[in-house]
Amino acid sequence: MTSGTIINIQKYSIHDGPGIRTTVFLKGCPLKCWWCHNPESQSYKQEIMFFEERCIKCKACEGKCQQQAIRINDSFPIVNRKKCILCGECANFCPNNAREYVGKNITVKDLMKEIQKDEIFYEESGGGVTFSGGEPMVQIDFLNEVLKNCKDMDIHTAVDTSGYTNWKNFNKIIDKVDLFLYDLKLMNNEKHLKYIGVPNNSILENLKKLSDIGANIFIRMPIIAGINDDNEHIIESIKFLSSLNIMQINLLPYHKMGMDKYKRLGLDYNLSGMEKPTDERMIEIANEFKSSGMKIKIGG
Numbered sequence: 001m002t003s004g005t006i007i008n009i010q011k012y013s014i015h016d017g018p019g020i021r022t023t024v025f026l027k028g029c030p031l032k033c034w035w036c037h038n039p040e041s042q043s044y045k046q047e048i049m050f051f052e053e054r055c056i057k058c059k060a061c062e063g064k065c066q067q068q069a070i071r072i073n074d075s076f077p078i079v080n081r082k083k084c085i086l087c088g089e090c091a092n093f094c095p096n097n098a099r100e101y102v103g104k105n106i107t108v109k110d111l112m113k114e115i116q117k118d119e120i121f122y123e124e125s126g127g128g129v130t131f132s133g134g135e136p137m138v139q140i141d142f143l144n145e146v147l148k149n150c151k152d153m154d155i156h157t158a159v160d161t162s163g164y165t166n167w168k169n170f171n172k173i174i175d176k177v178d179l180f181l182y183d184l185k186l187m188n189n190e191k192h193l194k195y196i197g198v199p200n201n202s203i204l205e206n207l208k209k210l211s212d213i214g215a216n217i218f219i220r221m222p223i224i225a226g227i228n229d230d231n232e233h234i235i236e237s238i239k240f241l242s243s244l245n246i247m248q249i250n251l252l253p254y255h256k257m258g259m260d261k262y263k264r265l266g267l268d269y270n271l272s273g274m275e276k277p278t279d280e281r282m283i284e285i286a287n288e289f290k291s292s293g294m295k296i297k298i299g300g
């Protein structure tokens with residue numbers, strides 16, 4: 001039985017596709033978006049998150065670490081990441097849950113048991129299951145098998161993807177996906193490389209192919225002031241998207257909700273001074289899309 005690594009199963013989601021949904025967050029992503037609000041989903045490996053506000057400086061973790069990877073002086077624990085083998089013992093023994101293990105291996109069978117628990121809500125609300133991340137396509141065999149099980153049970157499926165993958169991966173799953181939630185972040189390739197870490201050509205090509213074969217697609221566009229809220233990007237996006245078969249576009253204003261997670265993972269956050277776009281600018285952008293005849297929604 002195939003298994004995969006997930007970070008969370010979120011119940012009763014209402015922003016990840018139609019109706020009430022169960023959203024499964026898979027771990028691992030080839031992109032490094034500066035504004036990512038789920039940085040714990042980027043690494044393919046399991047990780048330890050440290051919640052400073054919960055730490056009572058009891059030093060229990062220091063004593064439990066067989067690798068001598070934790071050092072505590074008068075302050076909070078400092079982890080030597082080169083020595084840490086992610087065994088999770090410090091998290092198990094922390095009396096105040098200040099250290100949390102992120103990433104859980106789960107079999108398809110066990111995940112399906114979780115998904116099936118909410119079937120009544122899917123039926124009543126027209127909902128289903130959404131696979132998000134991270135980038136769910138990086139665990140393609142696991143994703144494919146769970147999708148197959150969902151389809152066998154007649155559960156509506158959505159895949160939230162950056163589109164940054166080989167077309168052959170889309171081909172594997174396409175007959176089992178009722179809806180793609182497809183991210184479109186930057187049309188300019190240079191900016192895409194700078195802010196996301198990879199080129200955008202395969203992302204745009206895969207989106208066009210999905211549209212050509214008649215897949216159901218919602219576009220998700222994060223809007224980040226000073227990075228992709230300029231007229232040039234908006235006009236280019238409208239030109240590209242209006243040539244495709246897109247059901248709806250969701251404009252997602254940047255928010256800072258993931259910022260604390262960077263600190264908890266010992267990572268740098270590149271956008272610490274960034275503010276969310278103004279409501280006026282979001283409405284202007286939405287109106288630009290509307291005037292091109294596209295169905296638009298601000299928010300998820």
Ligand code: SF4
Pocket residue numbers: 048064065066067068069070079083084085086087088089090091
């Ligand atoms: S995860 Fe294991 S090796 Fe890493 S700091 Fe905690 S106890 Fe030490």
Ligand code: SF4
Pocket residue numbers: 054055056057058059060061062077093094095096097098099
């Ligand atoms: S065991 Fe938990 S509370 Fe105690 S020092 Fe370590 S992280 Fe802080």
